[in-house]
Amino acid sequence: MQCRFKGADLSGVQLDGAAFTDCLFESTNLANLRAERSSMIRTGLSTLRMTGVHWINGALRDVTMSECRLDLSSFRFTNFTGVTFDGCNLTRADFQNADLTGVRFTDCDLTGAQFSQATMNGTRFNNCLLAGIGGVTSMAGAVIAHQDLAALSYTLAKALGIHIENAAEEQAGSGSAVVGAHLR
Numbered sequence: 001m002q003c004r005f006k007g008a009d010l011s012g013v014q015l016d017g018a019a020f021t022d023c024l025f026e027s028t029n030l031a032n033l034r035a036e037r038s039s040m041i042r043t044g045l046s047t048l049r050m051t052g053v054h055w056i057n058g059a060l061r062d063v064t065m066s067e068c069r070l071d072l073s074s075f076r077f078t079n080f081t082g083v084t085f086d087g088c089n090l091t092r093a094d095f096q097n098a099d100l101t102g103v104r105f106t107d108c109d110l111t112g113a114q115f116s117q118a119t120m121n122g123t124r125f126n127n128c129l130l131a132g133i134g135g136v137t138s139m140a141g142a143v144i145a146h147q148d149l150a151a152l153s154y155t156l157a158k159a160l161g162i163h164i165e166n167a168a169e170e171q172a173g174s175g176s177a178v179v180g181a182h183l184r
Contacts, residue, residue, distance in 0.1 A: 011049075096135070115139060131155070 002022045010028065015035040025045040032052040039059040048068040057077040066086045074094040084104045092112040099119045109129045116135030126145040130152045136159045144152060157164060 003020075004024045004026075005028045006024075006026045008025075008028045010033055011031040013030075013033050015033070015038050018035060018038040019041070020039070020043050021041045023040070023043045025043070025048055027047050028045075028049075030048055030050045030053055032054075033050070034054045034056075035058060036054075036056050037058060038055065039061070040063050041059075042062045043060075043064075045063070045065045045068055047066070050068055050070045051072055053070065053073040055073070055075050055078055058075075059079045059081070060075075060083050061081040063080075063082070064084045064086065065088055068085075068088045070085075070093055071089050071091040072093070073090070074096075075098050076094055076096045077098065078095075079099045080101070080103045082102065085106070085108050086104075087107045088105075088109075090105075090108050090110045090113055092114075093110065094114045095118050096114055097117045100115075100123045101119055102122045102124075103120075104124045104126070105128050106124075106126045107128065108125075110125075110133060111129050112132045112134070113130075114134040115138045118135060118138045120139050121141035123139075123142045124145075125142065125148050128145075128148050130144075130148055131154075133152070133155055136152070136155050154164075156162075
């Protein structure tokens with residue numbers, strides 16, 4: 001389907017096997033849209049409300065999402081190729097078992113996002129909020145900008161069972177603390 005959606009309200013729509021090719025979505029409401037086995041190819045999405053979107057077992061190829069609200073969205077078992085997220089709110093998004101190879105996240109809030117069992121070779125994170133993400137051990141092969149590593153370090157340490165020692169606590173006799181105690 002080739003088309004342009006501007007100011008449309010597709011919230012709560014259910015799609016099965018839908019295909020969007022060479023489309024443009026602008027200022028459109030896709031909140032709580034549910035799509036299974038659906039695809040987007042060569043599609044641009046800009047300033048969309050996509051809270052709670054479920055795009056399950058689908059495909060996104062050559063897609064750019066800019067300034068979109070995708071909090072609480074789910075992309076489980078979805079294959080991403082040539083996809084860019086720029087300035088998006090992806091708080092608590094679920095990418096479980098997704099193939100995110102080569103995806104670019106720039107200026108995105110991924111706080112609490114889930115990446116368990118995701119494939120992330122070459123996935124790039126630049127200037128993103130990565131605090132409290134889940135499935136951090138699935139990030140093998142991802143590329144993280146140096147400024148993003150500090151927030152991610154506590155999550156990585158917790159996942160690996162690394163204890164972080166606080167010099168003041170050691171002098172007081174409490175020794176090392178498990179990282180999880182310092183989170184939240």
